Amino acid sequence: MQEAPYGKRCPRPTLRVCLLCLGSIILVGILKTPLDSLWSIDCSPPLACDQISSDISDAMSGRKERLKQDDPRLIEKIRTQYLDPPSLQPYQLTVGDDPSQGQSSAIRKIMGEFRDGFFVECGALDGETRSNSLVFEKTLGWRGLLIEGDPKNYELVRKKNRKAWTVGACLSTKPYPHSVMFEQQFNLGKISSNDVDFTLNMTGVIAVQCLPLYSLLLALNVTTVHYFSLDVEGFELEVLKTIPWDKIDIQTLSVEYIHGSWSKLELKHYMKQRNYWSYNEVALPEGWGNDFIFVKNTYKKKIDYLKSSLRLE
Structure with missing residues (x-):
């Protein structure tokens, strides 16, 4: 009988048997693999894993988990779900270049x-009315x-087509x-409670997400802020105390002081500890612009500054 030549392929039935055996081995291996190992597969890009291992939606309330301000998952969520880019459309404004109540003038003198x-304005209102940042932009x-935390006001901000x-x-x-x-409450809107109670059914009171300033800046790849305008109707000092001052270079600030449970002296003392000096106080007779202007010593x-001011005079 003639021998089969070396390297001759297996007959088709034999090939099918081989494939069935191989498939059985793979299936047994999968069944014996712990479920935890299957769920921990590293997806590329990372966002593809959101629904498997990186979903932090439950942690955003701050009740079940306290995310670090620089948590990469938080930064990515802010970038993809919260930040809206600058408008490319023409401005839709009704006032002049500087509707500020004196804060922006003080910053420009400094x-x-x-x-x-680069500016940050918190308490943006509608993006135009009494805006402290518009003139710089x-x-x-x-x-x-x-x-802007009020969803109604935020809709107005977007309609102004700001380049920010x-x-x-x-x-x-x-x-x-x-x-x-x-x-x-439009220009008087504010945080009512630091705890969300979804059982409340009060007109004009809604649940709103809060995000750390540092996290927002990381999402924008910004580490230097030349002017920070902070007006949040009484929670200014609490916001300032969340900032890692050694990681962000904020050069000047205007901080409203009129509605806080803390005193003006407490605010100035805290900022002095952070290496800031008080340039002046902006307060108008009409009751607007109750702010301190702070300047970073470095x-x-x-x-x-005083010497240069005297020379200019």
Whole structure:
């Protein structure tokens, strides 16, 4: 009988048997693999794993889990689900370039006609009315971030077509993201309670997400803020205490003080501990603009500023 030549392929039935055996071995291996191992598969890109291992929706309320401000999952969630980019459409504004109540003028005296800076304005209202940041955006080419917690006001912000990033959220009063009850009152809207109670059925009070300032800046890859305008109707000091000052360079601030449970002295003392000096107090007879202007010592020392001011006079 003639021998089969070397390397001759298996007959088709034999090949099928081989494939069935191989499939059985793989199936047994899968069945013996712990479920935890299957769920921990590293997906690429990372967002594909959100529904498997990286979903932090339950942690955003701050009740079950306290996320770190620099948690990569939080930063990615802010980038993809909260931040809205600057508008490419023409402005839809009704007032002049500077509707501020004196805060922006004070900052310009300190910084001069500094161009291409970065601002953060929290308490953006409608993006125009009494805006402290608009003049920097329109006349000096600054970029920035507008933060507004009231959903009704935030819709108005978006309609103004500001050339800044925007986010419809509150700034956290704790060093992690959390939810609050928010009273909707246009320019007097504020946090009602740091604890969300979904059983409440009150007109004009809604649950709102709060995000840490540091987390928002990380999502934008920003570490230097040239001007931070903070007006959150009484929770300014609480917001300031969440900031990791060694990780963010905030050069100037305007901070409203009129509605807080803390005193003006407490606010100034806290900022002094953070290496800031008080430039002046902005307060108008009409009751608007009850702010302190703070300057970082490493940006401009008080004595140096006073000397330069005297020379200009």
